[in-house]
Amino acid sequence: MREIVIVGGGYAGFYTARGLEKRLHRGEARVTVVDPRPYMTYQPFLPEVVAGSVEARHAAVSLRRHLRRTRVVAGAVTTISSADRTLTVRPARGPDYQLRYDTLVVTAGAVTRVFPIPGxxxxxxxxxxxxxxxxxxxxxxxxxxxxxxxxxxxxxxxxxxxxxxxxxxxxxxxxxxxxxxxxxxxxxxxxxxxxxxxxxxxxxxxxxxxxxxxxxxxxxxxxxxxxxxxxxxxxxxxxxxxxxxxxxxxxxxxxxxxxxxxxNASNPVVQRHTDLPIDERGLIVVRPDLRVGTEAEVVPDVWAAGDDAAVPDLAAAPGARTVPNAQHAVRQGRLLAKNIVASLRGRRTKDYLHHSLGxxxxxxxxxxxxxxxxxxxxxxxxxxxxxxxxxxxxxTWERKTRVLAVWTTAALYGRDIVSLASVQHPRDAFVSRGNPRDGEVTAGAPSSGPRP
CATH class of the missing domain: 3.50.50.100 (FAD/NAD(P)-binding domain)
Known part of the structure; x- marks a missing residue:
C-alpha cells in the first residue's frame, strides 16, 4: 500500500489528513501523521484561553479521535531526506528510527522567533x-x-x-x-x-x-x-x-x-536538516499547486503548505507569498488533499488561489x-x-458545541477565576503530606487531635 506521510499535525497537516481520509479509496494508500503533540491547536482561540473564555482542551483537537483512518506517530521529525525517501523520527522515549514514505507532505509549521536578550x-x-x-x-x-x-x-x-x-x-x-x-x-x-x-x-x-x-x-x-x-x-x-x-x-x-x-521563525528541521529546496527565509520553495520545487524543476512526490512553505500568492502582486495565518493554512490543507489524490490517479492538479476575507x-x-x-x-x-x-x-461539531457551551455559561455566570497553577507540580501536595514549613500554617493540614 502506498505510504503518505504528513510531517506536522497543525492546521495544514490536520486538514490534509482529514481530506485524504474522505477522498482515498480503501486500500489505495495509508496516511501517517507525525507530530510530538497528539492534537492540533486552534491558535486563534489561545487569547481566549488566556482570558478563561475558552477551556484549554476545547482549543485542542485530538488527532486520534478525529482522524480515525490515519496512523498517528507521536514523535519529532529530526531529518528529511527526499533522496532516499526517508524521515528520521525521534520519539519521546527510545532511539531514533527511520520512516519511509512514497508521498511526503511537509506541514511542520513555524517556531517562535527569539533573540539573545538577557533573561x-x-x-x-x-x-x-x-x-x-x-x-x-x-x-x-x-x-x-x-x-x-x-x-x-x-x-x-x-x-x-x-x-x-x-x-x-x-x-x-x-x-x-x-x-x-x-x-x-x-x-x-x-x-x-x-x-x-x-x-x-x-x-x-x-x-x-x-x-x-x-x-x-x-x-x-x-x-x-x-x-x-x-x-x-x-x-x-x-x-x-x-x-x-x-x-x-x-x-x-x-x-x-x-x-x-x-x-515566527522558520522551522529548524526545514531550514537545516533537509535536502528540500528552501528560500532565503528558510521556507520550503513550492509551486502554486503546492508541490515542492520550482517551475523548472519539481521534487517528486513531495508537497508542502502552511507556515513552513513559501506559497505563491496568486491573488496578490507577482512574487508575493501567502502570509502565515490560519486562513491560508486551512485552505491549503484542503487543496493539498485534493491535489495529492488527483496526482495519484493521474489527473490535473489545481493552483492555490485565495482572496482574503478580511x-x-x-x-x-x-x-x-x-x-x-x-x-x-x-x-x-x-x-x-x-x-x-x-x-x-x-x-468538528463536537468542538464547536463545547466552545458555545462555555461561552453561554460565561454569559450567565461570568468568568471562572480559579487558578490551577499547582497542576504544574502535581506531586507537591503528596510529597509534603500537608506538613508546613517552619512558621507556616497550611490550610487543610490534618489535625493532630484525637478523632471521634
Whole structure:
C-alpha cells in the first residue's frame, strides 16, 4: 500500500489528513501523521484561553479521535531526506528510527522567533501552544492572590505588572484579552485598585497589527491606552533578567509576567536538516499547486503548505507569498488533499488561489476590530464577528458545541477565576503530606487531635 506521510499535525497537516481520509479509496494508500503533540491547536482561540473564555482542551483537537483512518506517530521529525525517501523520527522515549514514505507532505509549521536578550529564556512565556496560554492565565491569577495580601511596595507592583512583546495579531489579542481579565478581576479583589495595574505592550515597529491599515491600527492603540495600557512603539526589549524589564527607550520597570509574541521563525528541521529546496527565509520553495520545487524543476512526490512553505500568492502582486495565518493554512490543507489524490490517479492538479476575507481580531471581552479592504468595523460588532467566524472555523461539531457551551455559561455566570497553577507540580501536595514549613500554617493540614 502506498505510504503518505504528513510531517506536522497543525492546521495544514490536520486538514490534509482529514481530506485524504474522505477522498482515498480503501486500500489505495495509508496516511501517517507525525507530530510530538497528539492534537492540533486552534491558535486563534489561545487569547481566549488566556482570558478563561475558552477551556484549554476545547482549543485542542485530538488527532486520534478525529482522524480515525490515519496512523498517528507521536514523535519529532529530526531529518528529511527526499533522496532516499526517508524521515528520521525521534520519539519521546527510545532511539531514533527511520520512516519511509512514497508521498511526503511537509506541514511542520513555524517556531517562535527569539533573540539573545538577557533573561528572556528564563522569564518569558511564549503564546503558541495551549500549555503556554494556560500558564499565562494562571500566573496572572496567582499574582492577584499574592498581591492582595501584600502591602503597597515594589513587590506588589511587580506582581501587578504585565509585559507583552510583539504587536502582531497574537500579541495584541493576547494582551487585550489578559487586560480585560485583569480589569474584571478587580471586582473580586477590593484590595487592589485599577491604578495599580500596569500593562505594557512593546513593539519594535512604528505601528501594531500590520495586517490592517494605518488608521484602524492607530485606533487600536488609542483603545488600549484608554483602558489603562502603555503601548511602546519603535521600542525593543533590551533585557529581562529576574523580571527587570529594560526597554530601548530607556524605560525600566519590574514585571511579574512577560509574554514573548514577536513573530515566527522558520522551522529548524526545514531550514537545516533537509535536502528540500528552501528560500532565503528558510521556507520550503513550492509551486502554486503546492508541490515542492520550482517551475523548472519539481521534487517528486513531495508537497508542502502552511507556515513552513513559501506559497505563491496568486491573488496578490507577482512574487508575493501567502502570509502565515490560519486562513491560508486551512485552505491549503484542503487543496493539498485534493491535489495529492488527483496526482495519484493521474489527473490535473489545481493552483492555490485565495482572496482574503478580511482580518478580525479580539481586543478583550466585547471589543474587536475588523477590516475588509476599506470597510472597518470596531467595538462590539467586530467582537461578535470574531467569535462567530472562529466558532464556525474550529474543526468538528463536537468542538464547536463545547466552545458555545462555555461561552453561554460565561454569559450567565461570568468568568471562572480559579487558578490551577499547582497542576504544574502535581506531586507537591503528596510529597509534603500537608506538613508546613517552619512558621507556616497550611490550610487543610490534618489535625493532630484525637478523632471521634
Amino acid at each position: 528572556l529564556d528564563d522569564q518569558a512565556f511564549g503564546l503558541k501552544h495551549v500549555e503556554e496560554a494556560v500558564a499565562i492565565r494562571d500566573r496572572l491569577l496567582t499574582s492577584f492572590d499574592r498581591a492582595a495580601s501584600l502591602p503597597h511596595g515594589p513587590e506588589r507592583q511587580k506582581l501587578l505588572t504585565v509585559t507583552f512583546v510583539g504587536g502582531g495579531f497574537s500579541g495584541v489579542e493576547g494582551f487585550g484579552e489578559l487586560l480585560a481579565l485583569a480589569t474584571a478581576l478587580l471586582k473580586r479583589y477590593p484590595e487592589i485598585g485599577f491604578e495599580e495595574l500596569s500593562f505594557h505592550l512593546v513593539e519594535a515597529r512604528d505601528r501594531i497589527l500590520p495586517e490592517v491599515s494605518d488608521a484602524p491600527g492607530a485606533w487600536v492603540v488609542r483603545s488600549l491606552e484608554r483602558r489603562g495600557a502603555h503601548v511602546h512603539l519603535n521600542t525593543q526589549l533590551v533585557a529581562a533578567e529576574y523580571g527587570h524589564v529594560v526597554l530601548s527607550s530607556g524605560r525600566e520597570f519590574d514585571s511579574g509576567l512577560i509574554v514573548w509574541a514577536a513573530g 482580518v478580525v481580531a479580539t481586543l478583550g471581552l466585547g471589543r474587536g476590530i475588523f477590516q475588509y479592504r476599506r470597510l472597518v468595523i470596531k467595538g462590539f460588532p467586530a467582537w461578535l464577528m470574531h467569535r462567530g467566524y472562529h466558532v464556525l472555523a474550529v474543526p
